[in-house]
Amino acid sequence: MQRADSQFLLPLLIAADASAEASTDVFELSYREHSSGVFRHLVLLGLDSAAAEDIHQETFLRLHFELKKERQLQSPRWWLLKVTTNLALNYLRDNKGRKELGGTPAQDILDRACSRGADAEQLVLGAERARSLSRALDQLSPQQKACVHLRAEGMRYAEIAEALGVSISTVEEYLTRAIARIRMNLK
Amino acid sequence: MSYLDRHLNDQELLRSHDGEGKRMAHLERCWTCRARLRELENLTREIVHLREEHLLPNIQVTDSFARIRMAAAVRPAPRRLLSSTVARVAAVSGFAALLALTAVIWPGRLVSANDALRRSEQAEQRIAAGIPRALVRQTFHLRRVTSVDVRETSYESWLEWPSGRWRTVGGDPQLLSEVQTVLRENQLRPEFPISAASFLRWANNATTEYDSWVVTAHSTLRGGAGTLVAAELRLRPADWRPVSQKLILSSRTFEIRETGLLVRAASPPDLLAMAPEASPSPVVSAIKRSLLMPDRIETRLAATVLAPGAKHEVDVNALEVEVWNALHRAGALKGSDLAVSAEGGGVVVTGTVANREKRSHLLDALRSLDWSPWISVQIETLEDVRQVAGAASSDTRQAIRATPLPIEQFLSSSPSTKDKVSIVPLANLVITVTDNSAHDLFALRRLVARFPEQRYRLLPPRSRWLLDAMGLEHIQNIRLAIVRLQAAQHPVFAQLADASPSPSASEQPLEEFELLHSLLHAVYAGAADTAPVEGVRAIRERLQSLGEAFADEELPARLFTSRIPTLRSPR
Numbered sequence: 001m002q003r004a005d006s007q008f009l010l011p012l013l014i015a016a017d018a019s020a021e022a023s024t025d026v027f028e029l030s031y032r033e034h035s036s037g038v039f040r041h042l043v044l045l046g047l048d049s050a051a052a053e054d055i056h057q058e059t060f061l062r063l064h065f066e067l068k069k070e071r072q073l074q075s076p077r078w079w080l081l082k083v084t085t086n087l088a089l090n091y092l093r094d095n096k097g098r099k100e101l102g103g104t105p106a107q108d109i110l111d112r113a114c115s116r117g118a119d120a121e122q123l124v125l126g127a128e129r130a131r132s133l134s135r136a137l138d139q140l141s142p143q144q145k146a147c148v149h150l151r152a153e154g155m156r157y158a159e160i161a162e163a164l165g166v167s168i169s170t171v172e173e174y175l176t177r178a179i180a181r182i183r184m185n186l187k
Numbered sequence: 188m189s190y191l192d193r194h195l196n197d198q199e200l201l202r203s204h205d206g207e208g209k210r211m212a213h214l215e216r217c218w219t220c221r222a223r224l225r226e227l228e229n230l231t232r233e234i235v236h237l238r239e240e241h242l243l244p245n246i247q248v249t250d251s252f253a254r255i256r257m258a259a260a261v262r263p264a265p266r267r268l269l270s271s272t273v274a275r276v277a278a279v280s281g282f283a284a285l286l287a288l289t290a291v292i293w294p295g296r297l298v299s300a301n302d303a304l305r306r307s308e309q310a311e312q313r314i315a316a317g318i319p320r321a322l323v324r325q326t327f328h329l330r331r332v333t334s335v336d337v338r339e340t341s342y343e344s345w346l347e348w349p350s351g352r353w354r355t356v357g358g359d360p361q362l363l364s365e366v367q368t369v370l371r372e373n374q375l376r377p378e379f380p381i382s383a384a385s386f387l388r389w390a391n392n393a394t395t396e397y398d399s400w401v402v403t404a405h406s407t408l409r410g411g412a413g414t415l416v417a418a419e420l421r422l423r424p425a426d427w428r429p430v431s432q433k434l435i436l437s438s439r440t441f442e443i444r445e446t447g448l449l450v451r452a453a454s455p456p457d458l459l460a461m462a463p464e465a466s467p468s469p470v471v472s473a474i475k476r477s478l479l480m481p482d483r484i485e486t487r488l489a490a491t492v493l494a495p496g497a498k499h500e501v502d503v504n505a506l507e508v509e510v511w512n513a514l515h516r517a518g519a520l521k522g523s524d525l526a527v528s529a530e531g532g533g534v535v536v537t538g539t540v541a542n543r544e545k546r547s548h549l550l551d552a553l554r555s556l557d558w559s560p561w562i563s564v565q566i567e568t569l570e571d572v573r574q575v576a577g578a579a580s581s582d583t584r585q586a587i588r589a590t591p592l593p594i595e596q597f598l599s600s601s602p603s604t605k606d607k608v609s610i611v612p613l614a615n616l617v618i619t620v621t622d623n624s625a626h627d628l629f630a631l632r633r634l635v636a637r638f639p640e641q642r643y644r645l646l647p648p649r650s651r652w653l654l655d656a657m658g659l660e661h662i663q664n665i666r667l668a669i670v671r672l673q674a675a676q677h678p679v680f681a682q683l684a685d686a687s688p689s690p691s692a693s694e695q696p697l698e699e700f701e702l703l704h705s706l707l708h709a710v711y712a713g714a715a716d717t718a719p720v721e722g723v724r725a726i727r728e729r730l731q732s733l734g735e736a737f738a739d740e741e742l743p744a745r746l747f748t749s750r751i752p753t754l755r756s757p758r
Contacts, residue, residue: 031255044238060255061255064255133234137234137237148234152231152234152238157205157207172198172201172202173198175205176197176201179201179227180197182230182234183230
């Protein structure tokens, strides 16, 4: 068995300086509060779990540095969603055409939808409807999907526009087209 | 036409629905637009419901908080440039000065060879910084140039930090062995064929030069054919990391270039089973040859042995779940005899599939896992089996019995039959549906038997979640099958004189379903001694009680954590 020199291999660890303690607390609180929400948002945007993990980590790293600059973030959640969405859209753009592996979010959602019991007919109808809706959501463009999910997160058009770096009318356009496309796919 | 008289377009309607801008007065008086608005509300409610009610379960990102803290400590904070006027002026002047300096001195010459190597060494150490147990996969392109020929190969190197366990995957074994010998003889590290730290140590006995991101060293020692005469290390300008190395010997030159790098946390799944490869036994090799596998990814791990005393069962278990899930997602578990087992620190997949396309599909699914080198695959196809058997088997098809089915006699003799039931399509449908669901049942049982409660509880959250998801999918398929069977046989049940008793949920749903499967075969596939009336009655009752049992919300949750007592081993 090959044994490597531990001195050579040990990761470089640099302790964070003491002045960062205050921001670290806020950071930890933000992490605890928003970590799973950010991850879910990434998965709903269509990322596989490995990519979602990477972007999740990158987003919180950025938050860490943002807080270190002693900047007051009015809404960490909004900030996180904005950064996450942008990173996810960049990733999807860069990996266009890459084959997604494993279960899609739609399938996962459907699994849970179908596990809820109720009577058989309801189950079948509900499952079928959920399947169609999930499929319809999956077929949206990344920008449309981002608009729908950010709107569902409670963001206003102006906030979505700022997050995506587009105008409000573009957001309206994305949402209108997304709704029309979902409707068409559900028919 | 005023805005009150025309209908709202979709964008206006959506804006109104979202509370953006003023509420349109038109909506107050127009039924059509209000109906469209309600339809839109229903759609958005459904989307929200799907997200909120059926959101994915929380997947814990493994140790992510600790990892982010560590990464934050290592990564330099981004600096906001030119934030003030003074800074802008300073930047412009600095840039001008830099331009002038660049014209005179090339930046590559600003540091000495030793400085460059030190910087490169630091960059190298940062690869897995902040990850307590990292798994590093590097891909290399290796080229050997001699006066006679040029030989090239590509291979992967897997290394676990900080334990230093290491192995290579793929590539030309002879060429690899040759370069590794050269590296060892010159006190360089075969596990780091491109390393500034090793280079620095070796270069103690050499004269070094640095120019434009390339460090060159000429040995001052005299040695044999395996001793390096010179070496070159090329650094990446962006971060000083070494990316290629040239080893020059008296009779040949090796060029090694890094073509890929992946760093992952080693948990989960933890794969510490990186023992050195032993030669497979002749018997094993013969078996593999007989399987006629063009894609021999099984050779990657076939001989790996978990180091004695190592306790990494949980992590190998997690890998096993990943493999089950990959096979499940590829649709390979239903109706096949594939088996997955944890052996020798890796996971072994064995069994038979219908054809080579199917096997190739499965191999792709398994390769897509990050941990594929720890997965050994021994899947044969039916074609292979037939070839091995020497195609001796003759036509095994049996004559189809033409005698009427008992159920047919029952239906034809029933006085209340007004619309005669067409028995052949019905029997075909029933048998197809029940056989398909039997595949789900057996796959489900196999999973439950493979992961008893004690083992299930030891798994990391992601693995448990994957198992739950697979189990739920099978249960859902069985539920749908029950509904279909009830609907399809409704005309048959109508022939029974007595009313059906009120159903009670079956206590042993999986075993009951298996009995139902046998009953359906007996009644619809024509067992000679089946009493059709009793058979149909029993089917009706079982379907009702199973319908109740499979609608039980607790059933999926009880699958792995509190096993259903009557579970038997899968067939």
